[in-house]
Amino acid sequence: MPHRFKRRSGPTARALVASAAVVFTAAATAACGARAGEEAAAAESCLDTSGDTIKVGALNSLSGTMAISETTVRDSIYLAVEEINAAGGVLDKEIEIVAEDGASEPVVFAEKAEKLIREDCVAAVFGGWTSASRKAMLPVFEDNDSLLYYPVQYEGLEASENIFYTGATTNQQIIPALDYLAETGVESLYLVGSDYVFPRTANAIINAYAEAHGIEVLGEDYVTLGSTEFSTIVQQVNAAGADAVFNTLNGDSNVAFFREYTNVGLTPEDMPVMSVSIAEEEVGGIGIENIEGQLAAWNYYQTVESETNTAFVDAFKAEYGSERVTSDPMEAAYNSVHLWAATVEAAESFAVDDVQEAAGGIAFDGPEGTVVIDGDNNHVSKTARIGEISADGLLYTVWESEGPIEPDPFLDGYDWAADLKVTD
Amino acid sequence: MSKFLQSRLGAWTGFAAAAIGLFAVAPLIMSGFRLGLFAQFICYAIVAVGIGLAWGRGGMLTLGQGVYFGMGAYLMAMHLKMADAEFRNGPGAVPDFMELAGVRELPAYWVPFASPAFTVAAILVLPTAVAVLLGLAVFKRRVKGAYFAILSQALAGAFAIFLIGQQTLGGFNGLSYFRYFFGFAINDPVNQQMLYFIAAGVLLAVVAVSLQLRRSRYGELLVAVRDSEERVRFLGYDSANIKVVAYAVAALFASVAGALFVPVVGIISPASIGIVPSIMFILGVAIGGRGTLLGPVIGALAVAWAQTTLSEQFPSAWTYAQGLLFVVVIALLPGGISSIPALARRIRVKNRPEPVEATA
Numbered sequence: 001m002p003h004r005f006k007r008r009s010g011p012t013a014r015a016l017v018a019s020a021a022v023v024f025t026a027a028a029t030a031a032c033g034a035r036a037g038e039e040a041a042a043a044e045s046c047l048d049t050s051g052d053t054i055k056v057g058a059l060n061s062l063s064g065t066m067a068i069s070e071t072t073v074r075d076s077i078y079l080a081v082e083e084i085n086a087a088g089g090v091l092d093k094e095i096e097i098v099a100e101d102g103a104s105e106p107v108v109f110a111e112k113a114e115k116l117i118r119e120d121c122v123a124a125v126f127g128g129w130t131s132a133s134r135k136a137m138l139p140v141f142e143d144n145d146s147l148l149y150y151p152v153q154y155e156g157l158e159a160s161e162n163i164f165y166t167g168a169t170t171n172q173q174i175i176p177a178l179d180y181l182a183e184t185g186v187e188s189l190y191l192v193g194s195d196y197v198f199p200r201t202a203n204a205i206i207n208a209y210a211e212a213h214g215i216e217v218l219g220e221d222y223v224t225l226g227s228t229e230f231s232t233i234v235q236q237v238n239a240a241g242a243d244a245v246f247n248t249l250n251g252d253s254n255v256a257f258f259r260e261y262t263n264v265g266l267t268p269e270d271m272p273v274m275s276v277s278i279a280e281e282e283v284g285g286i287g288i289e290n291i292e293g294q295l296a297a298w299n300y301y302q303t304v305e306s307e308t309n310t311a312f313v314d315a316f317k318a319e320y321g322s323e324r325v326t327s328d329p330m331e332a333a334y335n336s337v338h339l340w341a342a343t344v345e346a347a348e349s350f351a352v353d354d355v356q357e358a359a360g361g362i363a364f365d366g367p368e369g370t371v372v373i374d375g376d377n378n379h380v381s382k383t384a385r386i387g388e389i390s391a392d393g394l395l396y397t398v399w400e401s402e403g404p405i406e407p408d409p410f411l412d413g414y415d416w417a418a419d420l421k422v423t424d
Numbered sequence: 425m426s427k428f429l430q431s432r433l434g435a436w437t438g439f440a441a442a443a444i445g446l447f448a449v450a451p452l453i454m455s456g457f458r459l460g461l462f463a464q465f466i467c468y469a470i471v472a473v474g475i476g477l478a479w480g481r482g483g484m485l486t487l488g489q490g491v492y493f494g495m496g497a498y499l500m501a502m503h504l505k506m507a508d509a510e511f512r513n514g515p516g517a518v519p520d521f522m523e524l525a526g527v528r529e530l531p532a533y534w535v536p537f538a539s540p541a542f543t544v545a546a547i548l549v550l551p552t553a554v555a556v557l558l559g560l561a562v563f564k565r566r567v568k569g570a571y572f573a574i575l576s577q578a579l580a581g582a583f584a585i586f587l588i589g590q591q592t593l594g595g596f597n598g599l600s601y602f603r604y605f606f607g608f609a610i611n612d613p614v615n616q617q618m619l620y621f622i623a624a625g626v627l628l629a630v631v632a633v634s635l636q637l638r639r640s641r642y643g644e645l646l647v648a649v650r651d652s653e654e655r656v657r658f659l660g661y662d663s664a665n666i667k668v669v670a671y672a673v674a675a676l677f678a679s680v681a682g683a684l685f686v687p688v689v690g691i692i693s694p695a696s697i698g699i700v701p702s703i704m705f706i707l708g709v710a711i712g713g714r715g716t717l718l719g720p721v722i723g724a725l726a727v728a729w730a731q732t733t734l735s736e737q738f739p740s741a742w743t744y745a746q747g748l749l750f751v752v753v754i755a756l757l758p759g760g761i762s763s764i765p766a767l768a769r770r771i772r773v774k775n776r777p778e779p780v781e782a783t784a
Contacts, residue, residue, distance in 0.1 A: 033614030036511055036604045063743050101735050103742075106598065106693050108735075111461065115736070118457040132597040136691045139601050143611035157524045195589060196596035197525070204526055224585060225596060420526060 045145065046121040049350050054093040056081070056340075057100065057116035059127035059137075064104025065226070065251070069329070070129050072281060073151055074099070075320055076330040077126050080337035083315070090341045091348065098122055106136035113137045117146045123350045124149060124340050126333060131155060131197050138163065145352055149340055151333035153276070153298070155201035156409040159377040161356055166336040166371070166380050167329060168299050169409040174202050176384035177246075177274050177297035178209050180399050186243040188216040192233060192257065193248035195222040202248050202276065204420055205411070212416030218242045223249070228256035237271075238264050247275040254278055258290040268293035274386075279327035283393045294389050298328040299382040300368035301395040309367035325394070326367075335366040339373060339380070369404060379407030435635065439628065446624040456613050463620040463688045465728040466627050470681035472709045472720035473630045474674030479706070480714030481638065482670040483650030484568070488576030489705050491583045492551040492675040494697030496682030498587070499550065501599040501692050502534060503543035508603045510538060520601065521594055531592045540606055547683045548676065555675030559668035566664075568653070577699055584698030598693025605687040623684050627721070630677050635717055637673070646670055678705075707746070711753050713760025723760060 058077050060070040081095045089095060098120045100112040109128065116122045117140070124147040128134045134150055141148045141162040153168040181189070191206060193199025203220055210217050218240040221233050234257070237245060249257055254277070261273065274295045280302055283291060302313055302325050312334065316326050339362060344350055347358035360375020371380040381404035387395030411417035451459060471489055478484045505519035512520075515538070518530050536542045558579075562572060588596045608615045637643050648656045649663045656663050686692050695701075704727070712723015727749075735742045753760060759767070 033612035033616075033618065034609040036507075036607050036609060038609060101742075103735065105695055106600075106691055107689055107696055110689065110691055111464075111732070114457055114460070118455070132693055132695070135597050135600050136693075139611070139690050200525065200591065200595075224588060 045352065046118065047123055047350060048121055049093075052093060053096045054090060054350060055096050055098055055120055055122045056337075057113075057120065057122040057125035057127070058097050059100050059102055059109065059112055059116060059125050061104040061129065061133075062099075062101040066102075066104040066129055069281065070102070070104075070127070072327065072330050073127065073129065073333045075324075076316065076326070076334040077337055079316055079319055080334045082319075084337065084341050090344050091350070095341075102127065102133060104130075106130075106132045109133040110136040110140050113140045113148070114144065117141075117144045123147070123344075124355075126151070126336055126340075128152070129329070134163070147340075147352055147355060149333075149336035151336050152329045153332075155198045156411070157201065159379070159409055161378065162352075164336065164339065164359070164373065164378045164380075165407075165409070166332045166339065168382050168384070169379055169407050170202065170205055171408040171411060171414070172299060172382045172384050172405045173276060173297050174205055175209065175414070176401055176405070177276065177295075177386060178206060178213075178215075180297075180386045181244055181246075181274060182213055182215065183399075186215065188218050188240075188242040188244075190218050190237045190240050190242040190245045191220040191248070192237065192245060193220075193222050194225045194227075194250045194253055196225060196250075198250075199248035203246075205417065206246055208416050208420055216242075223253055225250060226252055228252060230257045230260040233257075234260040234264055234266075237261075238266060242271065245271060245273040247273050248277065249275075250277050254282060255286050258286050258294075262290045268295075278389075279329070280325040280394060281327050283389055283395075288389075288391060288393055291389050292391055295398075296387045296389065296395055298385060298387060298395075300328045300331040301385065301387050301397060302326045303387075303394050303396050304368060304385070306367065306369065308365055312367040331367050335364055335368075335371055335380070338364045338366070339371070343373070371404065374407050377407060377409055379409055381406050439632070442628060442631075446628070447621065450624075451617060451620070456616060459620050460616055460688065461732060463623045464685065465725050466620075466623040467681040467685040467688060468705065468708060468728050469721045469724040470623075470627055470630050470684070471678045471705050472712070472724035473627075473634050474677030475705060475709045476714055476717070476720035477634050477637065477646075477677075478670045478674035479709065480716070480720065481643065481646050481650060482667055484667060484671060485570075485573040485706070486576055486671070486674060487573045487699075487706060488578075488580035488583075488702050489674065489678045490580040490697035490699070490702035491576075492555065492678035493682040493685070493701075493705075494583060494587070494692070494694075495551040495554070496547050496679030497686050497692040497697065498593060498599070498682075499537070499543060499547050499679075500683035500686045501602070502537040502593075503540065504602040504605065504686065505599055506534065506538045507540075507606075508601075511604060521597075521599065522592060525591055527592060534592070547679055551679035552672050552676045555672040556668055559671040560664065563664035563667045563671075577702065580697070580702040581699045584694040587694040587697075594693070596694065598691060598695070599686075600691035600693075602687060602690055610687055610690070619684070619688050623688060626680060626684060630680070631717065631721065633673070637670075638717060642666070642669070707750055709760075711749060711760055713762030715759065716762040719760050719762035722762060726761070 058074055060074040061067050062071060078097065081097055084090060085094050098116060100116060102109040102112060113125060116125050126149045128137060128150045129152050131154055137148055138160055142160060146162060148163045149166060150163055151166050153173050156169040189210060191203050193203060199222065207217055219236055272295055274297060276297050278296050279298060313326050317324060342364055343355050343359050343362045346362060347354040359373045361372060363370055363372045369383045371382060373380050383404050384401040385397045386399040388398045390396050411420060450462060454462060471493055475486055475489060478486050509517040509519045516530060518527060562575065567575065587593055602610055604610060645661060645666050649666050653663045708724035708727040709720040711727055713719025731742050734745055757763060
């Protein structure tokens with residue numbers, strides 16, 4: 001069939017030219033937008049405050065690898081909203097939650113955040129967990145001039161007018177943990193972490209701290225997120241014989257690490273491990289026999305003794321079941337909703353500008369103690385606590401800071417951290 | 425109807441209708457947010473057109489298109505970060521994420537990406553060249569079928585892991601926070617609409633290129649290689665070269681799609697280019713119908729749209745729906761959505777033998 005091999009180029013070549021022509025015509029007719037350096041047309045908020053209810057967004061991963069952690073945060077956001085509604089709402093309006101699934105994907109977080117702001121017209125969004133998800137959402141909140149309340153401890157070095165950070169920054173978690181280790185006589189450290197921005201930044205801070213305080217860092221190892229192969233690293237840790245291990249591993253890696261750690265016969269008495277990503281939720285998965293007696297650094301534990309915490313834990317268990325535990329990110333998320341409501345009440349407005357202006361100095365008496373928003377960097381003051389993992393799977397405070405620590409995301413107040421700072 | 429679509433007039437009418445739909449109707453009926461989402465879906469559809477060519481026509485199950493999508497995306501993202509840094513702190517400035525990671529000196533391989541022309545050339549040339557070299561290495565050795573699929577998927581996984589380890593490429597978090605696109609502010613709604621128009625124009629162009637290739641002598645050879653590679657070789661053709669061309673064109677399309685994805689979505693990270701996203705690309709093509717010209721486009725748009733809509737209505741239910749959809753298509757409709765009309769016609773003809781005799 002020779003005719004079948006004949007070239008028939010006519011119509012498509014022309015179609016190609018035509019489609020190109022259409023693109024350029026469209027490009028020419030559409031008015032050109034702002035160029036670099038010009039102020040873009042400000043996004044108009046579609047927030048509607050005329051009704052009896054006010055919408056807020058809850059954006060957490062309900063599917064994917066982060067779902068197991070982030071659904072607990074969502075539960076405490078709902079709990080806080082219920083409490084506020086039961087007490088009469090915010091500015092006499094009932095809070096209505098619009099929930100979206102971040103699916104553990106930064107791209108989905110950005111997409112859903114924009115949907116919540118532009119289609120659902122929410123007054124504020126609560127959620128996010130990984131730094132990747134926060135970094136993906138940051139331009140969305142800035143460009144649409146909206147508010148995100150981010151509830152997880154993170155690596156610091158960030159401050160946006162449109163994000164309120166209610167988890168710890170480095171000087172409220174990592175530096176107190178180092179202070180504690182130094183106080184107990186630790187003179188050498190081994191660093192183990194997952195390979196992403198939080199452990200790398202944390203270890204940069206630890207190295208600078210160690211140099212200034214005469215602590216020796218004997219090794220620094222990273223594994224890919226989710227890696228479960230630790231025999232080599234644990235052998236190295238064992239051989240190095242450091243006084244303590246600083247652990248910034250995340251997720252499943254902790255299970256494999258602690259199992260291997262116990263297997264080779266290392267104990268908390270020989271070489272304690274200080275972890276910054278292991279909370280009440282994770283202890284069960286790792287296995288209490290592998291981790292009992294090890295240390296963690298957070299701002300809140302379920303066992304914190306205060307009336308507000310007892311009320312919080314009781315309310316949470318009544319709502320979601322007595323077998324559930326409360327953890328630091330859950331508490332920070334719970335605080336974030338109350339802080340937003342308190343700010344709105346003080347501003348007497350839901351408008352973003354008014355909330356931003358009124359936020360500085362707003363305090364909430366939370367389960368961890370009183371937290372106060374710092375108007376300069378939108379972080380909150382927090383009490384640092386070192387906890388020891390006990391046989392019942394809970395963490396008990398063995399050391400706490402004298403009152404709340406002011407947030408210092410860029411570590412301006414620490415001379416030894418000068419080299420870490422961004423130079424303008 | 426299908427004869428009409430294959431005719432000259434049909435091709436013209438189809439392109440005109442698609443152009444009117446994309447350039448006139450869509451911006452009228454969609455909000456700025458939905459139009460931005462649609463632009464994102466169009467990027468997936470551009471990748472799908474390439475897969476339709478390599479897999480549907482060439483029989484190469486390209487399970488690793490995330491590699492080329494990622495190359496285009498990271499190349500573009502590097503330029504946008506350089507442009508932002510230059511705008512803030514002057515030429516040669518270090519991008520913001522590197523400052524945070526403590527990098528004070530700009531890595532040498534970043535320097536050329538300050539130039540827009542170099543970046544565009546790299547987006548077009550680099551992934552294509554990689555695909556040609558890889559294709560030659562693989563197809564000359566007659567690696568095919570499941571082995572090729574496994575190889576390409578392993579490549580996508582390895583590329584994502586490689587990127588996670590590169591702190592000067594943003595590591596696990598990837599690159600985000602882009603302010604300007606070739607001198608235009610990305611946060612301006614007018615410019616966002618322009619990005620959509622560019623994406624839509626590129627989609628029309630790649631469909632036209634794909635149509636051209638399908639109708640050419642080369643297209644016939646490609647199908648022949650797919651259906652009986654040995655016979656084509658006996659006829660004196662080098663079947664490896666024929667496959668390399670389709671594979672390289674698919675890589676080029678994926679790279680261009682990735683480059684557009686970055687300003688449209690505002691972030692690129694290893695999570696968007698590894699094994700799972702690569703399978704998502706294939707899924708859209710399979711559901712739409714890999715053998716047809718528009719099947720991959722329709723499939724990619726439909727899957728992306730279904731994912732967004734379903735996850736808004738039923739958060740966390742999408743994963744199950746996706747699996748179910750794939751099983752249903754593979755089991756009941758191997759030709760995809762676009763095979764439904766042909767299937768219906770065959771059933772109709774089977775049920776009515778009499779009219780055929782009457783005309784004879």
